[in-house]
Amino acid sequence: MTIVENPVYEKIIEDLLNQQYSIIENFFDLYEVQQLRNSLLNKYEEDNFKKAAIGNRTNEMIAKSIRGDFILWLNEAESGAAESIFFNRINDFVEYLNKTCFMGILHKEFHYALYPEGTFYKRHLDTFQNDDRRKLSMVCYLNEQDWKPEYGGELVIYKNEHGTEKEEVIYPFPGRVVIFESQVLEHEVKPVKTERLSITGWLKTR
Ligand SMILES: O=C(O)CCC(=O)C(=O)O
Numbered sequence: 001m002t003i004v005e006n007p008v009y010e011k012i013i014e015d016l017l018n019q020q021y022s023i024i025e026n027f028f029d030l031y032e033v034q035q036l037r038n039s040l041l042n043k044y045e046e047d048n049f050k051k052a053a054i055g056n057r058t059n060e061m062i063a064k065s066i067r068g069d070f071i072l073w074l075n076e077a078e079s080g081a082a083e084s085i086f087f088n089r090i091n092d093f094v095e096y097l098n099k100t101c102f103m104g105i106l107h108k109e110f111h112y113a114l115y116p117e118g119t120f121y122k123r124h125l126d127t128f129q130n131d132d133r134r135k136l137s138m139v140c141y142l143n144e145q146d147w148k149p150e151y152g153g154e155l156v157i158y159k160n161e162h163g164t165e166k167e168e169v170i171y172p173f174p175g176r177v178v179i180f181e182s183q184v185l186e187h188e189v190k191p192v193k194t195e196r197l198s199i200t201g202w203l204k205t206r
């Protein structure tokens with residue numbers, strides 16, 4: 001069995017080993033982003049999204065003070081054209097991870113997310129959702145090409161550099177994908193001044 005070396009995937013693996021996160025430009029091209037954005041917006045208009053919850057059975061007021069996004073879980077088996085493109089790419093990546101670095105990714109889960117103006121997601125670790133099988137978090141941004149820094153909505157990753165905390169500030173530009181170790185890196189979404197669109201998901205073990 002031979003594996004064709006993929007330079008983009010190799011860079012991600014190297015970044016993950018060195019700094020526990022990786023930022024990839026154009027993981028999805030602008031056409032793919034547009035397809036996914038349109039699909040997200042259609043489903044949102046059809047009222048399929050629900051208010052995101054935190055953990056289990058938390059008081060809604062508390063939840064709202066922690067995160068304000070609306071989400072829709074994706075079902076791979078019911079994918080439309082846009083979601084098929086998405087899952088094909090993800091599956092290709094997962095296969096590569098499993099073959100080249102024995103990551104043992106067995107499951108995945110992804111949801112669309114829409115942050116209305118004024119919302120945010122306070123600092124957290126993705127495994128606080130009581131799911132220690134979450135190994136890698138992936139965020140894929142679906143905003144318009146003219147997304148501006150003054151729209152807010154930065155993803156801030158808190159990293160430790162020789163004992164001091166540093167912030168990695170990442171704007172949600174279209175086609176950009178961020179991958180990080182779910183169990184290790186705390187992060188937050190800063191307040192959004194313009195509707196912010198994405199797909200977030202987790203690659204899971206066992
Ligand atoms: O949208 C982002 O940049 C991150 C979202 C996030 O942290 C989450 O959904 O757990």
Ligand SMILES: [Fe+2]
Pocket residue numbers: 124125126187
């Ligand atoms: Fe998160």
